Amino acid sequence: MFGAMSDEKPRWLMVRPPSGSAYERMRSALNEGGVRTVCSSSQCPNKGECWSRGHAAFMLLGDRCTRRCGFCAVNGGVPGDPDPREPESVADAIERLGIAHCVLTSVTRDDLPDRGAGHLAATVDAIRRRSPSTVIELLIPDMDGLPGPISTVVWSGPDIVGHNLETVRRLQPVARDPRAGYDISLATLARIKDAEPWIISKSSLMLGMGETMDEVREAMKDLREVGVDILSIGQYLRPKGGRVPVSRYVTPDEFKELEEEAYHMGFRKVASGPLVRSSYRAWEVCVGADG
Numbered sequence: 339m340f341g342a343m344s345d346e347k348p349r350w351l352m353v354r355p356p357s358g359s360a361y362e363r364m365r366s367a368l369n370e371g372g373v374r375t376v377c378s379s380s381q382c383p384n385k386g387e388c389w390s391r392g393h394a395a396f397m398l399l400g401d402r403c404t405r406r407c408g409f410c411a412v413n414g415g416v417p418g419d420p421d422p423r424e425p426e427s428v429a430d431a432i433e434r435l436g437i438a439h440c441v442l443t444s445v446t447r448d449d450l451p452d453r454g455a456g457h458l459a460a461t462v463d464a465i466r467r468r469s470p471s472t473v474i475e476l477l478i479p480d481m482d483g484l485p486g487p488i489s490t491v492v493w494s495g496p497d498i499v500g501h502n503l504e505t506v507r508r509l510q511p512v513a514r515d516p517r518a519g520y521d522i523s524l525a526t527l528a529r530i531k532d533a534e535p536w537i538i539s540k541s542s543l544m545l546g547m548g549e550t551m552d553e554v555r556e557a558m559k560d561l562r563e564v565g566v567d568i569l570s571i572g573q574y575l576r577p578k579g580g581r582v583p584v585s586r587y588v589t590p591d592e593f594k595e596l597e598e599e600a601y602h603m604g605f606r607k608v609a610s611g612p613l614v615r616s617s618y619r620a621w622e623v624c625v626g627a628d629g
Contacts, residue, residue, distance in 0.1 A: 348587050350612050351573065373424070373431050374401060395441035395477075396428050398461060399454045403445035405515035409504065409544065411577035412445060420450070420457050429464035432472060440465065442496075443477035448517065453479065455487035459494035466495060473497045475540070477616055480518060483525035485532070492533040498568070500540030501526045502616055503561060506553035513547055513582055520560075528564040538606075541566045542616035544574035545593075548585040558600055568607045569600050572614035588612065 374397040399420055406414035421427075432440050442461060447454040462474055475498040481487040492499055505513045507520045523541075530539045541561050543554065554571075561569060571593060576584050590612060597610035 347575075348589075348612075350590055351575070351587070373428050374398075394435075394437070395443060396431075398424060398428070398442060398444040399447050399457055400445055404448040405446045405517055407504075407514045407518065408581040409513045409547070409574060409577075411579055417445065417447060417449060420447075420454070425457070425461040425464040428461055429468045432465055433468045437469070437472060439473040439475065441475045441477060444479065446479040446515075448482070452490065453481040453484065453487045455481065455490040458491050462494040462496050476500065477502065477540075478526075480522050480526045483522045483529065485529050488526060488529045489533040492530055492537055496537075498538045498540055499530050500542070500568070500616065501530070502542040503527075503557060504542070505544055505547055506549045506557045508553060509547050509549055513544075524560055524564050527561065527566055531565040535565075538567045539565060540568035540570070540616070542570040542572070544572060545588045546574040546584050546586055547582060551592075554596060555599065558596075558603055558605075562603050562605065567605065569605045569609075570614050570616050571596055571600070571608070571610040572616075573612040 400417045401413060402415045402417040403410070403412045404414070404417060428442070431437075442458065444454055444458060458476060458478065462476070465472055465474055474496040476491060476496045477500045478488075478491055480501060481491075501523060503520070503523045504510075510518070510520045527539055527541060530537065543557060545554065558569065573588055573593075574582070574584060576582065593610040593612060593614075597608045600608040600610065
């Protein structure tokens, strides 16, 4: 059984407010570059730690998502046109900060014919030209499971391509926009491998929305069946404006149990813990995943 719900967050979810010279340097550099980060837009509790270590996850294609998922802090609505300068701006920030492992994600852009794939590919190209040794990790929307846009992203040359399943099958209608779905996400992950079998694929699950342990195991098995290499499992924390309440807090021991089971299923790398997010310590999780 998962841990019981309480009115206050348990001690293992308490984090210190961001501070320190390294954090301030990262914050200033990102502000000066005019680039967006997932760290801020998703209200991530790990921002202080990651920025202090010189790591950040970049948000592309604007700050408005064409979908409105109940767990998400990103604003929904009608997005503006993609900024053609953004790929070079992100590449410039990565070069100036000397980032060795970058995570790139985006809002969902159902309004674009290619679902934003060309913009993501252009950003990968810009980073490769300016920082050829940087490991590039893409976290993509489902792109409606369309082979064309997914292949465009994969063939642009990132090292890792991920798409998050987010939650178990039963809770998809509760947590995600009606245009998303369990089977669409699995199809997207399968097509990442279809486009390039050698590429490292990644996905993530959030716990604490009311799922059972057996449902989590089923989702993990489904992810392995479509070839996912890296799995992240973390605690769902309701963001400001989020519509899905936290059902319960999962204990560190339970996360550890799931990590061990995931390795037995064949995942190459697993990060499972209360504060784990899909991009949290991504540079550590990917080490050895290609071995």
